[in-house]
Amino acid sequence: MLTTARLLRAPVFYLAVGSEANIGGAASAPVVASAFHPSLAPVGVLLAVLGYALGTYGGWLSGQLMRLVAPA
Amino acid sequence: VITDDAVVLGLLAATLGVVFGTARSERPALKAFYRVVPPLLVCYFVPALYNSFGLVDGERSQLYFVASRYLLPATLVLLTLPTDMPAVIRLGPKALVLFLAGTVSVILGGPLAILIVGLFSPETVCDLGDQGGQRVADRVGESREAEADADDQHEVRERRDPCVGAFELLHVLAQRRDGGRVRTGRSGWVRSGWRFTPW
Numbered sequence: 001m002l003t004t005a006r007l008l009r010a011p012v013f014y015l016a017v018g019s020e021a022n023i024g025g026a027a028s029a030p031v032v033a034s035a036f037h038p039s040l041a042p043v044g045v046l047l048a049v050l051g052y053a054l055g056t057y058g059g060w061l062s063g064q065l066m067r068l069v070a071p072a
Numbered sequence: 073v074i075t076d077d078a079v080v081l082g083l084l085a086a087t088l089g090v091v092f093g094t095a096r097s098e099r100p101a102l103k104a105f106y107r108v109v110p111p112l113l114v115c116y117f118v119p120a121l122y123n124s125f126g127l128v129d130g131e132r133s134q135l136y137f138v139a140s141r142y143l144l145p146a147t148l149v150l151l152t153l154p155t156d157m158p159a160v161i162r163l164g165p166k167a168l169v170l171f172l173a174g175t176v177s178v179i180l181g182g183p184l185a186i187l188i189v190g191l192f193s194p195e196t197v198c199d200l201g202d203q204g205g206q207r208v209a210d211r212v213g214e215s216r217e218a219e220a221d222a223d224d225q226h227e228v229r230e231r232r233d234p235c236v237g238a239f240e241l242l243h244v245l246a247q248r249r250d251g252g253r254v255r256t257g258r259s260g261w262v263r264s265g266w267r268f269t270p271w
Contacts, residue, residue, distance in 0.1 A: 001173045001177055004170055005170055005173075008166050008170065010167075010169075010170050011166075014166055014170045015170060018170045018171040018173075018174050019174050021174075022171065022174040022175055022178055023174075043163060046156065046159055046163060047160070047163070047171055049156070049160075050160050051171075051175070054172075054175050055175070056148045056149070058175055058178070058179045059179075061179055062178070062179040062180075062182045062183065063182075065179070065180070065182070065183035066182050066183045066186050068183070069183045069186050069187045069190070070186055070190065071190045071194045071197065
């Protein structure tokens with residue numbers, strides 16, 4: 001993510017909120033977003049909900065990959 | 073003790089219905105109550121009381137198996153449906169690419185961790201048999217969701233941990249604190265869209 005942010009020259013705001021939307025969720029991403037500016041909180045909510053949507057399927061994919069690489 | 077799982081399911085559903093129904097009520101007494109005691113806490117606590125008072129037996133019921141294997145995946149799909157995709161796309165490509173980079177790193181991070189640990193300590197990760205792998209897959213999927221709370225607490229309860237009640241309380245209060253911070257000064261922005269996930 002840091003590398004991508006560097007390559008894209010993306011603002012730290014996107015980095016912080018994107019990271020928190022992936023790990024935290026709809027509770028914490030808006031808090032991070034509003035730390036930059038109170039009016040940015042909806043951006044955090046949107047990304048966090050996207051995180052829920054993708055996370056459901058991404059979590060399954062991740063689990064299957066873990067199963068593949070687990071020895072024996 | 074209620075042994076019929078269909079009756080237990082109905083009882084739990086009715087309980088949640090009453091809790092969420094009264095949580096939306098405009099009556100001052102109820103509003104005051106739910107301002108101090110979050111509805112989510114009641115949702116965990118009342119069913120826990122059913123178990124404690126012997127009304128239902130969590131050890132003997134097959135309901136948890138059915139709920140976690142069949143109902144949970146279905147509700148997770150339902151949870152993803154109302155995503156406002158046009159609004160997300162309007163955030164612009166940079167935000168999305170960066171976000172997806174984060175998602176991909178998280179997805180690859182788990183297998184990578186198992187791969188690395190498996191290189192020098194296979195016994196730590198090798199006992200993930202068929203059942204184990206499935207459990208990890210379930211767990212990872214759930215961990216992204218609010219529903220994970222319920223499952224974690226059930227797993228703890230299965231181990232008969234005596235501090236389960238306190239754990240639930242702490243957990244819900246922690247979420248409540250976050251939700252409170254989100255809502256302050258934003259006129260209930262988060263709450264408006266998802267009535268059942270106010271945190």
